[in-house]
Amino acid sequence: MSEEFKIEIVNPEKSFLSKEDVTEVVVPAFEGEMGILKDHISIISFLKPGIIKIFSKSGDENYYVEDGILEFKNNNLSVLTSSIFNIKDIDKNKISELLVQAEEHSKNNEITDQNKYLVDQKIEILKTLN
Amino acid sequence: MATLDDLKKRIASVKSTQKITKAMKMVAAAKLRRAQENAEKGRPYSEKMNNIILNLSSVISDKENAPKLLSGTGEEKVHLCIVLTSDRGLCGGFNTNIIKKAKAYFQKISDDGKTLKIITVGSKGYDQLKRAYEDNIIEKVSFKDSKNINYFDAEKIGSMIIENFEKEEFDVCTIFYNKFKNVITQIPQEQQIIPLKTSEADENSSEDNYEFEPDEDEILSNLLPKNISTQIFKAMLENSASEQGSRMSAMDNATRNAGEMVDKLTIEYNRSRQAAITKELIEIISGAESL
Numbered sequence: 001m002s003e004e005f006k007i008e009i010v011n012p013e014k015s016f017l018s019k020e021d022v023t024e025v026v027v028p029a030f031e032g033e034m035g036i037l038k039d040h041i042s043i044i045s046f047l048k049p050g051i052i053k054i055f056s057k058s059g060d061e062n063y064y065v066e067d068g069i070l071e072f073k074n075n076n077l078s079v080l081t082s083s084i085f086n087i088k089d090i091d092k093n094k095i096s097e098l099l100v101q102a103e104e105h106s107k108n109n110e111i112t113d114q115n116k117y118l119v120d121q122k123i124e125i126l127k128t129l130n
Numbered sequence: 131m132a133t134l135d136d137l138k139k140r141i142a143s144v145k146s147t148q149k150i151t152k153a154m155k156m157v158a159a160a161k162l163r164r165a166q167e168n169a170e171k172g173r174p175y176s177e178k179m180n181n182i183i184l185n186l187s188s189v190i191s192d193k194e195n196a197p198k199l200l201s202g203t204g205e206e207k208v209h210l211c212i213v214l215t216s217d218r219g220l221c222g223g224f225n226t227n228i229i230k231k232a233k234a235y236f237q238k239i240s241d242d243g244k245t246l247k248i249i250t251v252g253s254k255g256y257d258q259l260k261r262a263y264e265d266n267i268i269e270k271v272s273f274k275d276s277k278n279i280n281y282f283d284a285e286k287i288g289s290m291i292i293e294n295f296e297k298e299e300f301d302v303c304t305i306f307y308n309k310f311k312n313v314i315t316q317i318p319q320e321q322q323i324i325p326l327k328t329s330e331a332d333e334n335s336s337e338d339n340y341e342f343e344p345d346e347d348e349i350l351s352n353l354l355p356k357n358i359s360t361q362i363f364k365a366m367l368e369n370s371a372s373e374q375g376s377r378m379s380a381m382d383n384a385t386r387n388a389g390e391m392v393d394k395l396t397i398e399y400n401r402s403r404q405a406a407i408t409k410e411l412i413e414i415i416s417g418a419e420s421l
Contacts, residue, residue, distance in 0.1 A: 014171035
């Protein structure tokens, strides 16, 4: 029996990525990283800033996301996100730019605890990329 | 009767107008293809988003405490209308149709004694509404500078709406835009986005047993603001395809009308030229006869 399932990443503008030979996906879910294998129970969750790791027969890929929603059903994983970059393509300048933005945002005292948490996460991830 | 020279000038001017409308038609056709592609590409996102929300709202435990974006504020006093129009003219009835639809709705609201607030997106909508509804317009937005429709713009409007909603500035929010059916037909739409209408939940969606992490309420309250931006983005995409389609058929008509006019003017020109020749001949002949 094959151990593969399907992943589809869509952003508002287009279908970003679609793959049928995925063996494992690790996503930065809101309450911690979550690995998804074939025949995972149906789940809906949302993402915090982090890295989506996709392991497939045709090679591994890593993507940086800032937010999004995740739905897994009948061995179909859909990720809806408005900001996603392939780690290979993203350049250093862009990362530093995002980092500066995030740091400014975190200094703002008016943001809620939840937002603060998300921004801190973002800063951490961006630092590791940089 | 117009002299030959005048006629010649008019023919030339109609012809050059025809050239312009023809070029505009070509441009609109090329842009339409791109806009249509974009609208199709954007569809999966909004459809999936809708599905997840439907699934979530069907399982949500207590409806009483559901997020206000879903259940509403419990009142219907203040209506916010987002009117999406184009930034450029010369696109047939495109803007007029949206405005007409919106005005009918505005009338209904003021007849019911409710308060009306308007946000216009696109400068043409503002131009047409400012005369009658100047006091109701709380904001006007225009994305003239953005070359393409992008999600970032939609998000700006989305967060503006949510900000106003959290300040309890309005109870119900409706957006107006043109849905693209085909090049000739665009249907003006009114769509209520706050509170969200979930009546169209299909039966089979409730069968799935999802696990939620974190719980349903939290996901839902996170998702609903995103959904607002998504709906607006979808409307913007549909609108831009409609605008180009509408412009294309309008310019096609204009080109055809100009062609007819040139034909008519040419006949008139030839006739008066003929008349002038005949008159000259008569003069010569009668002059020769009198000798």
